[in-house]
Amino acid sequence: xxxxxxxxxxxxxxxxxxxxxxxxxxxxxxxxxxxxxxxxxxxxxxxxxxxxxxxxxxxxxxxxxxxxxxxxxxxxxxxxxxxxxxxxxxxxxxxxxxxxxxxxxxxxxxxxxxxxxxxxxxxxxxxxxxxxxxxxxxxxxxxxxxxxxxxxxxxxxxxxxxxxxxxxxxxxxxxxxxxxxxxxxxxxxxxxxxxxxxxxxxxxxxxxxxxxxxxxxxxxxxxxxxxxxxxxxxxxxxxxxxxxxxxxxx
Amino acid sequence: xxxxxxxxxxxxxxxxxxxxxxxxxxxxxxxxxxxxxxxxxxxxxxxxxxxxxxxxxxxxxxxxxxxxxxxxxxxxxxxxxxxxxxxxxxxxxxxxxxxxxxxxxxxxxxxxxxxxxxxxxxxxxxxxxxxxxxxxxxxxxxxxxxxxxxxxxxxxxxxxxxxxxxxxxxxxxxxxxxxxxxxxxxxxxxxxxxxxxxxxxxxxxxxxxxxxxxxxxxxxxxxxxxxxxxxxxxxxxxxxxxxxxxxxxxxxxxxxxxxxxxxxxxxxxxxxxxxxxxxxxxxxxxxxxxxxxxxxxxxxxxxxxxxxxxxxxxx
Amino acid sequence: xxxxxxxxxxxxxxxxxxxxxxxxxxxxxxxxxxxxxxxxxxxxxxxxxxxxxxxxxxxxxxxxxxxxxxxxxxxxxxxxxxxxxxxxxxxxxxxxxxxxxxxxxxxxxxxxxxxxxxxxxxxxxxxxxxxxxxxxxxxxxxxxxxxxxxxxxxxxxxxxxxxxxxxxxxxxxxxxxxxxxxxxxxxxxxxxxxxxxxxxxxxxxxxxxxxxxxxxxxxxxxxxxxxxxxxxxxxxxxxxxxxxxxxxxxxxxxxxxxxxxxxxxxxxxxxxxxxxxxxxxxxxxxxxxxxxxxxxxxxxxxxxxxxxxxxxxxxxxxxxxxxxxxxxxxxxxxxxxxxxxxxxxxxxxxxxxxxxxxxxxxxxxxxxxxxxxxxxxxxxxxxxxxxx
Numbered sequence: 001x002x003x004x005x006x007x008x009x010x011x012x013x014x015x016x017x018x019x020x021x022x023x024x025x026x027x028x029x030x031x032x033x034x035x036x037x038x039x040x041x042x043x044x045x046x047x048x049x050x051x052x053x054x055x056x057x058x059x060x061x062x063x064x065x066x067x068x069x070x071x072x073x074x075x076x077x078x079x080x081x082x083x084x085x086x087x088x089x090x091x092x093x094x095x096x097x098x099x100x101x102x103x104x105x106x107x108x109x110x111x112x113x114x115x116x117x118x119x120x121x122x123x124x125x126x127x128x129x130x131x132x133x134x135x136x137x138x139x140x141x142x143x144x145x146x147x148x149x150x151x152x153x154x155x156x157x158x159x160x161x162x163x164x165x166x167x168x169x170x171x172x173x174x175x176x177x178x179x180x181x182x183x184x185x186x187x188x189x190x191x192x193x194x195x196x197x198x199x200x201x202x203x204x205x206x207x208x209x210x211x212x213x214x215x216x217x218x219x220x221x222x223x224x225x226x227x228x229x230x231x232x233x234x235x236x237x238x239x240x241x242x243x244x245x246x247x248x249x250x
Numbered sequence: 251x252x253x254x255x256x257x258x259x260x261x262x263x264x265x266x267x268x269x270x271x272x273x274x275x276x277x278x279x280x281x282x283x284x285x286x287x288x289x290x291x292x293x294x295x296x297x298x299x300x301x302x303x304x305x306x307x308x309x310x311x312x313x314x315x316x317x318x319x320x321x322x323x324x325x326x327x328x329x330x331x332x333x334x335x336x337x338x339x340x341x342x343x344x345x346x347x348x349x350x351x352x353x354x355x356x357x358x359x360x361x362x363x364x365x366x367x368x369x370x371x372x373x374x375x376x377x378x379x380x381x382x383x384x385x386x387x388x389x390x391x392x393x394x395x396x397x398x399x400x401x402x403x404x405x406x407x408x409x410x411x412x413x414x415x416x417x418x419x420x421x422x423x424x425x426x427x428x429x430x431x432x433x434x435x436x437x438x439x440x441x442x443x444x445x446x447x448x449x450x451x452x453x454x455x456x457x458x459x460x461x462x463x464x465x466x467x468x469x470x471x472x473x474x475x476x477x478x479x480x481x482x483x484x485x486x487x488x489x490x491x492x493x494x495x496x497x498x499x500x501x502x503x504x505x506x507x508x509x510x511x512x513x514x515x516x517x518x519x520x521x522x523x524x525x526x527x528x529x530x531x532x533x534x535x536x537x538x539x540x541x542x543x544x545x546x547x548x549x550x551x552x553x554x555x556x557x558x559x560x561x562x563x564x565x
Numbered sequence: 566x567x568x569x570x571x572x573x574x575x576x577x578x579x580x581x582x583x584x585x586x587x588x589x590x591x592x593x594x595x596x597x598x599x600x601x602x603x604x605x606x607x608x609x610x611x612x613x614x615x616x617x618x619x620x621x622x623x624x625x626x627x628x629x630x631x632x633x634x635x636x637x638x639x640x641x642x643x644x645x646x647x648x649x650x651x652x653x654x655x656x657x658x659x660x661x662x663x664x665x666x667x668x669x670x671x672x673x674x675x676x677x678x679x680x681x682x683x684x685x686x687x688x689x690x691x692x693x694x695x696x697x698x699x700x701x702x703x704x705x706x707x708x709x710x711x712x713x714x715x716x717x718x719x720x721x722x723x724x725x726x727x728x729x730x731x732x733x734x735x736x737x738x739x740x741x742x743x744x745x746x747x748x749x750x751x752x753x754x755x756x757x758x759x760x761x762x763x764x765x766x767x768x769x770x771x772x773x774x775x776x777x778x779x780x781x782x783x784x785x786x787x788x789x790x791x792x793x794x795x796x797x798x799x800x801x802x803x804x805x806x807x808x809x810x811x812x813x814x815x816x817x818x819x820x821x822x823x824x825x826x827x828x829x830x831x832x833x834x835x836x837x838x839x840x841x842x843x844x845x846x847x848x849x850x851x852x853x854x855x856x857x858x859x860x861x862x863x864x865x866x867x868x869x870x871x872x873x874x875x876x877x878x879x880x881x882x883x884x885x886x887x888x889x890x891x892x893x894x895x896x897x898x899x900x901x902x903x904x905x906x907x908x909x910x911x912x913x914x915x916x917x918x919x920x921x922x923x924x925x926x927x928x929x930x931x932x933x934x935x936x937x938x939x940x941x942x943x944x945x946x947x948x949x950x951x952x953x
Contacts, residue, residue, distance in 0.1 A: 043801055093576050096697040097690060104693075107937040108930060109893025115910045115926040119919035120679060158335025161300055161408075162349050162398070163324030176339050195791030199897060202914050212797050216821075216900055221801050228797030232790045239789045 019244060022237040029233065030057045033226060040222040052211040052223045057230060064207035064234065067125065067200070068193045071132035075189055078133075079140030080182065084170065087148050095145075102142040110135050110196040118203050128200035135196065136189040143185025147178025180246060187242040194235045198227075208234065251276045252297060252406065252438060257306035259292055266292045268462035269306070274455070276405075277436040283449040283485070284459035290442045293459070294408050297440065298327045310406070325349055328399035328407040328437075332414045334391045336383040342394050343368075343379040349402040367397040370431070389420040396428075400435075409441045413448065425451055446485055450474075450494055458482050471498050496526035496558075504558055505542045505551035518543050521550055528553055576694050577632035577643065581625045584687045588622060591680035594661045597729075599672035606678055612661045621657070624650050628691070637699065644695040644709075651688050651713035654681060659724035666727040674729040676920065707938060729920040730927075737924070741909075745928065748905035751823065751898065752891045755830035759887060762831070763838030764880075770843055777843075784836040792829065792894050796901045799825035826903035830894055834887040841883025845876035878944045885940035892933045896925070 029036075033051055040050045085091040086098045114131045121127035151174060159169045175182075201209025208231045215223030252274040259267040267289040274280040282290040295301040297308060299320050308315045315323055336345050343364050350360045368375050371393045383391055392412055399407055413421045425448060432439065443449050449456055450470045457467040458481075466478040474495045477483040487494055502521045517537045519528050521544055528540055532555055542551040593612050597604030609618040624646045631639040631646075658677065666673050696706040725731055734741060770777040787795075803825050807814040849872050857871045899907025909925030912918075 093574065097576055097694045100693050100697065101690065104934075104937075107889050107933050109889075109896060109933055111893055111896040111907065111910065112926045112929045112933070115914070115922050116930075118914060118922060120682075123917075152333065152335070152338075154331060154333030154335040155337060156335075157300070157333075158329065158331060158395075159337070161298060161324055161329035161331070161335070163321040163326075163352060164348075165321050168352070173337055177337075191789060195793065198791055198793045199900075202900075202911055209793060212793055213900070215797070221804060224797040225801050228794040228800075231794040232798065235789050235791050235794070236786070 015244060019237055019240040022233060022240055026061075026230065026233040026237050029230060030061050033057055040225070043225065044220060044222040047220055047222065049220070050222050052214070052226050054214070055206065055210065057208075057226075060206065060208045060210060061230065061234065063125075063205075064194070064197055064209075064231075067129055067132065067197050067205065067207060068190060071129045071136055071193055071197075072186070072190050074133050075136035075140055076186055079137045079185075079189075080144050082137075083141050083144030083148065087145065087174075088166070098141065099145050102138050102145065105135075105138040106142065108135070110192055111199055114196055114199060114203065123204035125200075125205045128197065128203060128205040132193045132196060132200075136193050139185045139188040139192075140182070141185075143181045143188075144178060147181030148174050150181070151177050183242070183246060187239065187246075190242070191235060191239055194231065194238060198231050251309075251311055252440065253309040253312075254293070254297075255307045255309070257293075257296065257303050257308060259289070259296060259301060260304045265462055267296070267303075270459075270462075270464045271306075272457060272464065272467070274438055274440060276438050278454045279432055279439045279441060279452055280455045280457060281441045281443060281449040281453035282457045282459055283443055283446060285485075286444060288459040289462040290444075290459045291410055294410055294440055294442050297406075298324045298329060298408055300324075321352075325352055325402060326404055326406070328402075328404040330392075330395045330399040330407070330409045330412045332411040334383070334395040336391060336394060336398070338383050341380050341382060342373070342386070345383065345394060346397045346401050348398055353402055355402075363401060363403075367400060370400075371397045372427070373397070388416050389424060392416060392424060396431075400437075405438055407437045407439045409439065411443055412441075414443070414445070421448070428452065446487060447494070450498060458485060471495065474498070493526055493529075496529060497524045499525045501525060501528050501540075501542055501553055502551075504560075505553045506557065508541070508549050508552050517541065518549075519553065520545075525558060529558060532558075572635075574632040574635045574640075574694075574698070577635075577691060578629055580687050580691045580694070581629045581632070584625050584684055584691075585622060587680050587683040587687065588618070588625070591683060592678035593680045594658065594665065594678050595676040596665045597674055597676070598670060599674070604674075604676055607661070607665065609680065612664060621653070635698075640695055640699055644692070644699065647688055647691045647695060648709050648712055651685070651692070651710075652716040654685060654688075654713065655717040655720035655725070657681070658728065659720045662724055662727045673727055674732055675727045676729045703938070704942060730923050733918070733920045733924045737909075741924065744904060744906050744908055744925075747903075748892075748895055748907075748929075748932075751826060751830065751895045751903065751905060752888060755827055755834055755891050755895075756884065756888050758827075759831045759834035759838050760884060763835055763883070764842050766835070766839045767842035767846065770839070771846060780839070781836075784839060787832050788836045792833065792897045793900065795829045795832065796825055796898060799828055800901065803828075821902040823903050825901055826895070826898035830891050830898070833894055834891055837886040837890065838883050841886070842876075842880050845879030845883070846872060848879065849875045878948045881940060881944045881947060885937060885944065888936050888940065889933050892929060892936065896929050 037050050044050060082098065086095045113135045114128065117127050117131035117134070121130055155173060155177070156169065159173050164172070197205070197207055198209035198212065201207060201213045208227055211223045211227030212231075215221065215225075215227065252272075254270060254272040256269050256271055257267060258265065258269050270289075270293065272280075272293075282293060284290050292301055296303045297310075297315065299315055310318075310323075310326075318326075337348075340348075346364045346367055347360045350363055355363070364379075365375055368378060373390065373393055378386075378390070378394075383394070386394065395412065396409075399409070413424050416424065429452065441449075441452060453470050455467060456470045456473050458465045458473070460481055466473060466482050473482065474486060474491055477486055477491075483491075500521065501519055501523050504525060505521065517531055517535045517540050519531055519540045519542055521542045531540060532538065538555040540553045541549050542553055544550045588609055591608075592606035593609045595604035595606045609621070612618070628643045628646050631643040635643075658675075658681065662675050666675055692706065692709065696703075696709075721728070721731060726735075766780060770780055790798075800821065804821075807824075853871060853875070854867060857867045862870065895903070895905050896907035896910060899905050899911055906925045906929050909921050910929075911925075913921030913923075913925060
């Protein structure tokens, strides 16, 4: 019995190994970038400063996560909520418009959305979060719609015929069946937003994009690489986490 | 008991069901049959209010269906459909236990009921309880669908072409099983199909629908003997009707006591076999006479070709 | 199929309500004496008087009336009104320019306020809604936009010269044209190169299935890395390469500029390209292939005459996704000096010149939408056996 349990624990450990490895690497580099000064020296032999010091990498990582996380949670709430609303009898009139808007909106380049948000909302962290939220909504709405609309008509018919209420059908049938597709939408949304948030550094939101932008402005390749590596690792950590969350199909 | 009184259903300008009246007695298996688009499925779905009727009244044991809350009504009525509608993310056991759980039965009672139903429908618990619908064959899935419909022991069962997507052999097996099940459970069943052979095989009462109206209803044998019009006649298979009728009548209906002197007929037939089977045996064996035997293989009578083909009114 | 019901169309009603609110509540234009000073905002009634502003509401109210008891003809009338309003929008801005801009001060400029932008967005939504309800083809929907676009063109030529966006364009005409050229060239080359490599990789994956898992693994990995990070990471090795290899430096390869941009763009484009090509070729109905082989077609014939034509729409879909994605990513590449329209965005953000940002962002948006529409329509046309 205990053997089986420890085997199970081992398997769970293996399951989370990839995201965990990326996370460890990310944290190690965030905290110990100074240790690599010698390596970066090769890139920039002439510069006085080799390691980006205007802000702590951990703080930058935290801000990056905060921006993406806030936008992500709001986008999930609003996006899934909107998609549910337009698939209920009361909101069905809005379904064609919302689904067309969600698929058309995804052709908008994220940078353009970010750039267009600035004239309206101004510079700083909040406008970037709003832009991330707006852009992040689209894949979530779209996938939630696809997931719910894609459920076999017979299943919904049977659920109704068995006497399930609308709420029961939503909670016990529609959402669980649509969950993998919805999760894929959230994954797309978050992945794009990690990248877009970094560009947000150009409009005054401070995060892991900062070292890159300041490196480009000052011609310091070492800064650019430091920021780029951390953003890349963050993206890989989050993406591999989502990859493991995806059900393998029961 | 289900009673439809002058019921109509209109979708916009289109009339799907046109002023039909129908009474299904308690314990009766009533089959609605007709071509696609004749309104038979709509009629069925109006009974559990998946579709609301436009005119007339539908009563369940004397009470109008509109007086029930929709969900309460449906939990009282079993419902099985062609695509089974099994929830793909739930195990077989959980699927079967759906309605009892909606009715908030205690867990142990649900378990016991699920077990009972799986045995009843020939789905061994150890093998099937934890399977997912995608791991079942068509016939097995449909069995689970019927088990789910029966789970809360409803008085009434609505079945919408439940065997329509199955291969002929599985379909026939499940029809047999449904008959056997009905002989034990005595549910009030409304069954929709477009397959006339299935209808004839299952029905206590056969209701033929065409363009939203009931063209004829009655016992299968009565419809075969006296179709109301050319449409019913063609639906019943035209020249094939003789064989279909023969399929409905048991050998015991036409046999006569065994005459000891003419015991040289060698071919045998069971007394509960149909006349159609008897005819087939005669054709195949080139015999004009069959010995009729009972369950214990004892001769109880004989059937001659002349008696088999004799018109029924000169019996 | 057109679904026209007798119930009120609450979508149109809410959209027009939003339009009315935007019209009365949000500033129409802002006027500044020169480029540096931030402008002062004007509401619609302040631009042309309450009477004219109220008159402009009539079509919105009319659409609401038509949406209350919709029928096919009424929705068609509403569609005409929506197109009319879209056409009138540039005229309204022209009127504002004539009334508010002093012709004697050459530096004066007019910015478009949030009101017209919201109105434009809401009207476009109404257009989509009506197009869907009336069951009109996508192409007709785009065709309807020709009228408002024509009106915009005429207004820009004649009256809208004080428009700040237009002035930014006029001041940078040559820079804009060369940026547009660079942008298109980068996108074109990246898509072209990735198409060739992508098809070859997909064919190789079909040939050696073992390579398939690894291949998709690498491409997925690449796609996950944010563009700005990949551009940054390529900076170092390319800089090193150009300092070590003389002929590469002579070609113009360096840590910044077009080389890392193109490399990254091709890297990102490969995943959608390979995936769609592979799925397209694999996804052809096996019974069709079986029948073709059974009729005695050779392997090559089956591939060229059956598999490829049937796979073409899905491959084209891959090209569409790739191109739309590349248009956006090229904008980011401006950060590492690759040129293109992104230059204006980042310049504008640096100088807090919003109209310059728009000068970069709007064409990128239109390019993405245009490519999406054209390639989408082409895909429909190429679908073998016509659209079902």
